[in-house]
Amino acid sequence: MTQKRIFIQAAEQISIQQPLSQQWMDEPLSYDNRLVKAVNPAFRDYLPANEARRMGGLLKRALVTTMKVLNDTAIDHPDAIITGTSIGSLDCTEKFLDAMVENEEEMLSPTWFMQSTHNTVGSTLGIYTKTHGYNTTYSHGAMSFDLAVLDAWMQMQLGKISTALVGGHDEMVESYFTLLKKAGYVGQPGMVPCGEVAMSMMLNTQPTSDALCELSEIAINQGDKYYSLSKTPTYKLQTSNLKLQISNITDISAVMTGINGNPANDLSYQTLVANLFPDRPRLHYKHLFGENYTSSALGLYAAAHCLKQNHLPSFLYDSDSPCLVQELNSILLVNQMENQQFSFILLKKL
């Protein structure tokens, strides 16, 4: 199978940075708090007030980033809507649980339950945009977004679809944050804040003049196996337990990882990068966008816009980066889940 080229035509975010803009490249917001909620746009500018009232924050953010992407690309009905969300409408889940325990299983409102299923986001996007195409949701922790990208990639390679709206969406509430903090996942000393994620992007097999970059490779592996579509490796990277096919290591202008200041998370990134890409420039993004399950979506968003603008803000460099980027041609995104499952996505400048 000849590999089809795939382009990221548009990507928008609502996160702990200024929403729906690339202002973070010039004036990044920084926080001292350990839990930071999303900076919401004025939803009324995008959604009818009666619609907005019925929806939780996660849904509104997913919908608004989607509407902006559809508007920017003039694609009203993508061939597929593929969503990654680890914990879905957590707020509604927690509210329903609270009410169920407090009211001893009586007099429960269905509204929270209806919005609590993980596919609420993806199906709401389908309902709101009247898009009848392929629609699915991956809820696999920190790999949720990467698996959604992989799905779109596969179907594009198979020729089943040519456009796909792919998103990563997660919210956070105080009670669950406290639990995650106790378990050592977030809120640790020296760690980036725990944030909220809404990122929607349009993938297209057609190159368009507005495209941000090319989505060149994706590989997801567990332990010592790797999966990649490119069947003609001219260069194979290999360590004891990680392999990746890239045509030439110098084709990677920089490696962007999900380090977050928590040694339990960072060590495997640092080991991997030191072994596989010892002399490549190192970038990070979670100090800007925070940690949450689908934060990798914001890393991809940031990298895509840097490639489009041919500009890397200095604050994206990891403090232990061995050098700076001489010529920005590509960024390799590395994401990992509990030091067990790894994802590699290579973006190339157009």
Add this chain to the structure above:
Amino acid sequence: MEPIYITGAGVVSAIGVGKAETLTSLIEGSSGIRAMKYLQSRHCDLPVGEVQLSNEEMMEMLRMPYDPFLTRTALIGRLALCEALEQSGLSGEALSAVPFISATTVGGMDRRELCYAQEKDCDCNHAHALIATHNCADSTKMIAGYFGQFAFLSTVSTACSSATNAIITGANMLRCGMADTVIVGGAESLTMFHLNGFNSLMILDHQQCRPFDRDRAGLNLGEGAAYLVMETEASLNKRDATPIGRLSGYGNACDAFHQTASSPEGTGAVLAMQEALAVAGLKPSDIQYVNAHGTGTPNNDESESYALKTVFADSLPPVSSTKSFTGHTTSASGSIEAVFCLLAIQHQFIPANLNWHTPMDNGIIPYTTASAGLASGNPITHVLSNAFGFGGNDSSIILSGN
């Protein structure tokens, strides 16, 4: 499309642990929907389709030490996966080349809801355990952990069509050449969360559910798991494995109508079925049996009837909803019913739609005669199975004989 072979199948539900018990129940027409026994809920008057084993009994069957943190979903999933792997002959090192794609929605909510009131005071170890039971990915990990290292893990969560969509993701992986073998399916246990959720929507029947009956009054919740081992022809030949059937077509579409209701015309259902037929290269008249989504809710059965009539017109084959046996096993239903379809093909019978008495207005008339062997000489070769989820995540698959 290029053939996708199924070389292993495992199933656990209210009508049995394993294919043999399941087959007997299906042929005898004995439903597993009973009074609540294991779930600790105030709504114990609601009939449910429970797996007839306690967590402790399942741990014994799995020959593992007692572990209070293992969720019921994970235990049911492990039992089903054991059977699928055993039939396929895959184990140990061979699994490291096999992606495992599992479906769930509430995952380990059964554990979390039991401890929810004490959460605020819990220590770090318990916090770990509670998080690990809330997250869908952890449910998949808990199931996989018993068997060794898989190539990678993935969790699909599209409510009641989750397992069918896991099958679809696995099929795309095989067709892309990303793997030679995949394991796909879903697992879901009964939880207070789910029971109360569906109860708040007022779509739970206080009797055994009556799919496609005029007087149907909702669904019964069930639990269970099923997994399929699917592989390419090359892998089949290389391993010298024996297929039990094929996945010959699949379709996924969005109804794009409402969060909890299907459109009156069943738009998403029609698109999903038509796509599955197109991918399989089959005509509606080539299908000998439809395993309907058929939840027993007024809305689903009306919408699905309309969709079936649209797709099949004059060539509608026998249709039944096996949710009258198992209850609605939500995220696991797609793979559980896929195993039922494989059994129907292998043993040449059509499972009955139980509890049906009166035709509904404009509804389909389901197949109600439970019997081994078919009266007509029309062999069952191709079977279509539907699974529709909240929000209109509609999917259909076609299973075929060899």
